[in-house]
Amino acid sequence: MADKAQLQEAIKTQGEVVRKLKSEKASKEQIDEEVAKLLQLKAQLGGDEGKHVFVLKTAKGTRDYNPKQMAIREKVFSIIISCFKRHGAETIDTPVFELKETLTGKYGEDSKLIYDLKDQGGELLSLRYDLTVPFARYLALNKITNIKRYHIAKVYRRDNPAMTRGRYREFYQCDFDIAGQYDAMIPDAECLKIVYEILNELDLGDFRIKVNDRRILDGMFAVCGVPDEKFRTICSTVDKLDKMAWEDVKKEMVNEKGLSEDVADRIGEYVSMQGGQDLAERLLQDPKLSQNKQAFAGLTDMKLLFSYLELFQVTDKVVFDLSLARGLDYYTGVIYEAILSQTIPASVSTPAEQNGADEAGVSVGSVAGGGRYDGLVGMFDPKGRKVPCVGVSIGIERIFSIMEQKAEAEVLYKKNPKLLSQLQHCEETGIPLVAILGEQELKDGVVKLRNVASREEVDVPRADLVDEIKKRTL
Amino acid sequence: MADKAQLQEAIKTQGEVVRKLKSEKASKEQIDEEVAKLLQLKAQLGGDEGKHVFVLKTAKGTRDYNPKQMAIREKVFSIIISCFKRHGAETIDTPVFELKETLTGKYGEDSKLIYDLKDQGGELLSLRYDLTVPFARYLALNKITNIKRYHIAKVYRRDNPAMTRGRYREFYQCDFDIAGQYDAMIPDAECLKIVYEILNELDLGDFRIKVNDRRILDGMFAVCGVPDEKFRTICSTVDKLDKMAWEDVKKEMVNEKGLSEDVADRIGEYVSMQGGQDLAERLLQDPKLSQNKQAFAGLTDMKLLFSYLELFQVTDKVVFDLSLARGLDYYTGVIYEAILSQTIPASVSTPAEQNGADEAGVSVGSVAGGGRYDGLVGMFDPKGRKVPCVGVSIGIERIFSIMEQKAEAEVLYKKNPKLLSQLQHCEETGIPLVAILGEQELKDGVVKLRNVASREEVDVPRADLVDEIKKRTL
Numbered sequence: 001m002a003d004k005a006q007l008q009e010a011i012k013t014q015g016e017v018v019r020k021l022k023s024e025k026a027s028k029e030q031i032d033e034e035v036a037k038l039l040q041l042k043a044q045l046g047g048d049e050g051k052h053v054f055v056l057k058t059a060k061g062t063r064d065y066n067p068k069q070m071a072i073r074e075k076v077f078s079i080i081i082s083c084f085k086r087h088g089a090e091t092i093d094t095p096v097f098e099l100k101e102t103l104t105g106k107y108g109e110d111s112k113l114i115y116d117l118k119d120q121g122g123e124l125l126s127l128r129y130d131l132t133v134p135f136a137r138y139l140a141l142n143k144i145t146n147i148k149r150y151h152i153a154k155v156y157r158r159d160n161p162a163m164t165r166g167r168y169r170e171f172y173q174c175d176f177d178i179a180g181q182y183d184a185m186i187p188d189a190e191c192l193k194i195v196y197e198i199l200n201e202l203d204l205g206d207f208r209i210k211v212n213d214r215r216i217l218d219g220m221f222a223v224c225g226v227p228d229e230k231f232r233t234i235c236s237t238v239d240k241l242d243k244m245a246w247e248d249v250k251k252e253m254v255n256e257k258g259l260s261e262d263v264a265d266r267i268g269e270y271v272s273m274q275g276g277q278d279l280a281e282r283l284l285q286d287p288k289l290s291q292n293k294q295a296f297a298g299l300t301d302m303k304l305l306f307s308y309l310e311l312f313q314v315t316d317k318v319v320f321d322l323s324l325a326r327g328l329d330y331y332t333g334v335i336y337e338a339i340l341s342q343t344i345p346a347s348v349s350t351p352a353e354q355n356g357a358d359e360a361g362v363s364v365g366s367v368a369g370g371g372r373y374d375g376l377v378g379m380f381d382p383k384g385r386k387v388p389c390v391g392v393s394i395g396i397e398r399i400f401s402i403m404e405q406k407a408e409a410e411v412l413y414k415k416n417p418k419l420l421s422q423l424q425h426c427e428e429t430g431i432p433l434v435a436i437l438g439e440q441e442l443k444d445g446v447v448k449l450r451n452v453a454s455r456e457e458v459d460v461p462r463a464d465l466v467d468e469i470k471k472r473t474l
Numbered sequence: 475m476a477d478k479a480q481l482q483e484a485i486k487t488q489g490e491v492v493r494k495l496k497s498e499k500a501s502k503e504q505i506d507e508e509v510a511k512l513l514q515l516k517a518q519l520g521g522d523e524g525k526h527v528f529v530l531k532t533a534k535g536t537r538d539y540n541p542k543q544m545a546i547r548e549k550v551f552s553i554i555i556s557c558f559k560r561h562g563a564e565t566i567d568t569p570v571f572e573l574k575e576t577l578t579g580k581y582g583e584d585s586k587l588i589y590d591l592k593d594q595g596g597e598l599l600s601l602r603y604d605l606t607v608p609f610a611r612y613l614a615l616n617k618i619t620n621i622k623r624y625h626i627a628k629v630y631r632r633d634n635p636a637m638t639r640g641r642y643r644e645f646y647q648c649d650f651d652i653a654g655q656y657d658a659m660i661p662d663a664e665c666l667k668i669v670y671e672i673l674n675e676l677d678l679g680d681f682r683i684k685v686n687d688r689r690i691l692d693g694m695f696a697v698c699g700v701p702d703e704k705f706r707t708i709c710s711t712v713d714k715l716d717k718m719a720w721e722d723v724k725k726e727m728v729n730e731k732g733l734s735e736d737v738a739d740r741i742g743e744y745v746s747m748q749g750g751q752d753l754a755e756r757l758l759q760d761p762k763l764s765q766n767k768q769a770f771a772g773l774t775d776m777k778l779l780f781s782y783l784e785l786f787q788v789t790d791k792v793v794f795d796l797s798l799a800r801g802l803d804y805y806t807g808v809i810y811e812a813i814l815s816q817t818i819p820a821s822v823s824t825p826a827e828q829n830g831a832d833e834a835g836v837s838v839g840s841v842a843g844g845g846r847y848d849g850l851v852g853m854f855d856p857k858g859r860k861v862p863c864v865g866v867s868i869g870i871e872r873i874f875s876i877m878e879q880k881a882e883a884e885v886l887y888k889k890n891p892k893l894l895s896q897l898q899h900c901e902e903t904g905i906p907l908v909a910i911l912g913e914q915e916l917k918d919g920v921v922k923l924r925n926v927a928s929r930e931e932v933d934v935p936r937a938d939l940v941d942e943i944k945k946r947t948l
Contacts, residue, residue: 056615056854059571059599064612067564067623090541095644096570096601096628097533117601118590120632125533127570127591138538141530149541154570158594170569380530 007041014038029163032057061161061169072403073172073396077152079201080174080394084150087194089176091150094134100124106133106376108329109236113157127156131175132330132373132391139179140380145387146180165365166398175370177391179377185301188334188372189308191392195338195368196314198394204402206341207367209317212324213302214331214371216283219295220322223288224266226259232329233257238271239325242339242365246272271323277306279320298333305334326369333372334390340367342402368394426452433472435465481515488512503637506531535635535643546877547870551626553675554648554868558624561668563650565624568608574598580607580850582803583710587631601630605649606804606847606865613653614854619861620654639839640872649844651865653851659775662808662846663782665866669812669842670788672868678876680815681841683791686798687776688805688845690757693769694796697762698740700733706803707731712745713799716813716839720746745797751780753794772807779808800843807846808864814841816876842868900926907946909939 018034039055058064065073084091103114103126115127128134131151139147152174161169176194178187192209199207217238221231237252244252246268253259253267273279280302289295302320309315326335370392378386419436426434436448436457446459449468460468492508513529532538539547558565577588577600589601602608605625613621626648635643650668652661666683673681691712695705711726718726720742727733727741747753754776763769776794783789800809844866852860893910900908910922910931920933923942934942 054575054854054856055573056611056856057573058569058611058615059573060597062569062571064569064616065567066616067566070565070567073567091544092541093539093544093547095532095536095538096630097536097644099529099531099533101528116592116594118592120590122632123534137530137532141532142538142540156570158596170571380528382530 011038011041014041033060059169061159061163063163063168063170068407069400069404072407073400076202076396076399076403077174080198080396081150081152083194083198083201084174084176087148087176087190089148089150091152092135092138093151093153094128094131094138096154096156097125097127098134098137100126102126102137102380103129103133106328106330106379108232108327110157110327113159115156115158128153129157130155130328131173131393132177133376135175135177135179135391136373136376136387136389137380139377139387139389144179148176148178150174150176164401166401168397172396174394174396175391176394177389179387179389181388185305185308185334188390189305189312191370191390192305192309192318192336193312193314195336195392195394196312196317199338199340199367202399202403204340204342204367204399207317207338208319208341209314209336209338209368210319210321210324211302211305211334211336212321213298213334215294215298215333216302216322217325219289219292219298220267220270222292223295224270225263226267230257230259234259234267235325236327238267238323239327241271241323241325273322274319276315276318276320277303277310280306301334326371330373330376331371332374335371336369336392337366338368339365340398340402365398366395367398368392423450423452433469435469485512485515488515507534533643535633535637537637537642537644542881543874543878546874546881550676550870550873550877551648554672554870555624555626557668557672557675558648558650561622561650561664563622563624565626566609566612567625567627568602568605568612570628570630571599571601572608572611574600576600576611576854577603577607580802580804580853582706582801584631584801587633589630589632602627603631604629604802605647605867606651607850609649609651609653609865610847610850610861610863611854613851613861613863618653622650622652624648624650638875640875642871646870648868648870649865650868651863653861653863655862659779659782659808662864663779663786665844665864666779666783666792666810667786667788669810669866669868670786670791673812673814673841676873676877678814678816678841678873681791681812682793682815683788683810683812683842684793684795684798685776685779685808685810686795687772687808689768689772689807690776690796691799693763693766693772694741694744696766697769698744699737700741704731704733708733708741709799710801712741712797713801715745715797715799747796749794750789750792751777751784751794754780775808800845804847804850805845806848809845810843810866811840812842813839814872814876839872840869841872842866897924897926907943909943 014034014037018031018038021031021034036055036057081091097117100116101124104111107114107129110129114129117125117127131153135149135151138144152172154170155173156170159167159169161167176191178190180187192211195209214235217235218231221234222228226234234253234257237249237257240252241249250264250268253264254261259267273283275282280299284290284296284299284303289299306315306318306320309318324335324337326337370390372388372390374386374388377389378384381387423434425431430452432452434450434452436450438448441448441459444459446461447465448457449460449465449472450457451472488508488511492505492512495505495508510529510531555565571591574590575598578585581588581603584603588603591599591601605627609623609625612618626646628644629647630644633641633643635641650665652664654661666685669683688709691709692705695708696702700708708727708731711723711731714726715723724738724742727738728735733741747757749756754773758764758770758773758777763773780789780792780794783792798809798811800811844864846862846864848860848862851863852858855861897908899905906926908924908926910924912922915922915933918933920935921939922931923934923939923946924931925946
């Protein structure tokens with residue numbers, strides 16, 4: 001039984017891996033993963049030596065929410081939902097899985113990350129990868145040509161998880177989309193306004209919203225000399241510029257995607273450009289780019305978009321960035337992505353993640369993205385009837401990560417904290433009211449309420465406490 | 475190419491099936507299913523004749539929710555959640571899939587209905603079948619021995635769908651569970667109280683809650699002469715008594731499960747018994763049953779349970795019913811199930827469903843169920859530590875079906891309805907306020923508000939309308 005001996009050897013080796021990690025105080029996540037491998041090897045051994053050991057864990061890349069985390073989640077949702085409703089959206093829901101075919105050909109190179117269900121007889125199914133394709137399927141199936149809808153639900157991607165940075169295999173998306181024929185760039189501008197409002201209200205610190213247009217990218221590729229059939233794949237490579245240096249992106253273009261150095265360099269010049277309405281105007285003067293129909297249309301719309309963004313007073317955070325590409329196949333016009341400036345403190349990201357190949361630093365990164373996809377509904381409609389759509393998706397897990405760390409700070413008091421240092425903490429963190437229950441208050445059956453800002457104090461009978469707090473925090 | 479000829483023949487036959495159904499005006503669901511089969515056959519043909527046709531639909535047994543349906547869903551959830559919160563529950567969430575092994579051996583004969591994910595490398599996963607097993611896994615993983623939690627989420631079963639009756643393959647469960655060591659029957663009684671409150675508040679008409687105890691069933695099986703190893707499988711057969719006549723259940727026991735006629739008949743006598751506390755007392759006098767330790771413990775607890783139910787004033791709807799078995803393996807004590815008396819009008823159930831083999835009539839049936847499962851957490855704990863648990867699951871889809879039909883009635887007005895008939899409709903359906911906007915009101919810039927019950931009318935300036943309605947509907 002050579003197999004058995006090999007297996008026993010593998011178990012011994014894996015046991016050492018686990019012991020080493022434990023002695024090095026590696027992250028719980030890392031240790032759990034290696035322990036799981038060990039247990040699986042033992043299970044393979046079977047028989048007396050390796051009695052089957054059950055592994056108690058959630059599936060890789062997924063998490064439970066405990067009650068405290070649920071409270072944060074509900075708070076975030078309520079801010080997002082009230083913004084969506086303020087902008088006139090209704091909500092819908094779709095099943096967690098779709099016919100496999102419904103998702104086929106919509107996600108480009110990311111399609112390999114789709115979870116398929118096992119063929120147990122009947123239809124071939126896949127878990128939804130986003131909420132946009134199910135929305136387009138919903139519109140086509142119900143022959144809806146006009147709707148403003150939001151949809152908050154979990155989506156599934158067999159990606160490499162980085163949980164402390166909020167990257168999961170099961171995660172929420174909060175989508176807002178506008179379907180229907182409207183005057184150019186008005187719905188697109190509203191989507192950007194919504195991202196702006198939500199990120200402001202969630203109070204996550206500074207952010208930027210990058211904007212570009214697929215037609216500008218395509219025009220740029222044409223002008224630079226990229227062959228037509230390589231537009232999409234080069235687009236995917238450009239999309240990596242937020243995680244990789246230009247030199248590496250260029251290498252991929254030349255070595256893997258077969259562009260000449262010249263062509264790649266010309267792309268490199270364009271994708272380094274950033275600006276606002278002025279950049280759109282300047283590029284409209286670019287003799288090559290303005291001759292390209294696609295680029296001309298995209299740039300004209302970009303100029304118009306910025307004029308609406310100015311009316312909406314959001315241009316302080318919006319940047320026209322020619323390096324923004326977005327990976328998904330279905331975009332046809334404007335695309336955008338919001339990035340938080342804040343980084344997660346090093347203490348909560350594991351060494352493994354910091355050294356990860358595609359993890360340059362530990363910035364929280366993209367928290368919202370979207371764009372125009374005028375062709376997607378038509379792909380589902382039996383007669384190919386198109387319904388123009390534009391939308392945005394808020395990626396809530398990274399926001400949860402930040403909010404959970406904030407909430408953690410709120411309960412991390414000192415042991416035996418002095419009253420004064422507690423009050424100081426409230427002033428620093430903007431807590432509006434303090435309830436003080438000292439010996440005197442206990443004796444009098446009251447609670448002392450202190451307004452942190454004005455330092456006023458008032459004794460409130462216990463029976464009136466809830467009403468009083470409500471009144472003062474409205 | 476005999477295969478091709480066969481396929482063309484099959485396509486021809488299937489085409490006739492579809493045409494026949496259409497001419498018979500069969501249900502949309504039924505036609506869609508046959509059309510899907512036809513398209514699949516055509517796809518198999520491939521080549522020029524059968525160019526691949528995309529089938530635009532949701533996966534079998536699933537549905538979209540449109541904005542109107544979402545409004546109903548949110549209303550139902552808010553009633554249920556506020557009841558759960560009133561009873562002191564916090565909420566948690568778990569991933570939609572678990573390790574396949576986590577679900578193994580928990581559901582008895584129903585395990586065949588579990589959706590597995592495809593093995594794409596990595597862990598073997600399954601979609602959750604209920605929220606109870608993930609809850610027990612959560613408790614064991616986080617070493618929690620004490621919690622009152624609710625969880626509202628979708629679960630997945632590869633069952634035979636009957637959509638107009640609210641039976642889907644993807645459906646919501648609203649679960650409330652109490653984990654922890656408490657005095658006998660108090661948490662169990664609270665779960666029943668919650669079902670009672672929620673079904674009352676949802677205003678779905680009359681209902682009954684059947685109660686039994688797994689220990690009583692096991693004792694009864696022992697006393698009747700069922701061999702130990704057949705307890706679970708006979709339990710599954712007894713569970714079918716709500717859908718099958720006793721004669722058919724008996725046949726299954728004798729022909730499929732190998733009981734003797736005598737044994738089956740003795741079971742038949744017991745399972746016809748229904749009552750309240752009195753029945754528990756009477757069975758405690760049954761010389762055989764009271765000698766059985768399991769049955770004695772179960773009956774003593776049943777008596778105690780009814781004394782609490784009396785204090786909670788819910789005994790008018792609760793019946794101790796010896797035929798209630800519930801299919802799942804993990805129950806260890808009290809079990810219960812709530813059944814609405816209301817039936818869905820024939821017009822909305824398709825002929826196919828009415829004639830379905832296991833569809834006796836079109837009663838909405840069970841809308842809530844649960845019980846005590848003291849051993850489940852221990853199955854996950856590495857050291858087998860047990861955490862006693864009891865809980866209830868509200869099956870919301872059937873309730874949605876009823877509410878959606880009710881809501882449908884609210885918008886089905888006549889064309890050109892007379893004011894008087896509109897007011898009459900309001901009186902009949904209990905709508906409290908009517909806003910009237912006639913020519914005079916338009917001219918005066920007011921809205922006439924009519925109190926439907928008192929028939930009082932008052933003109934309200936348009937600017938004050940919202941406040942006035944709020945004041946009158948508080």
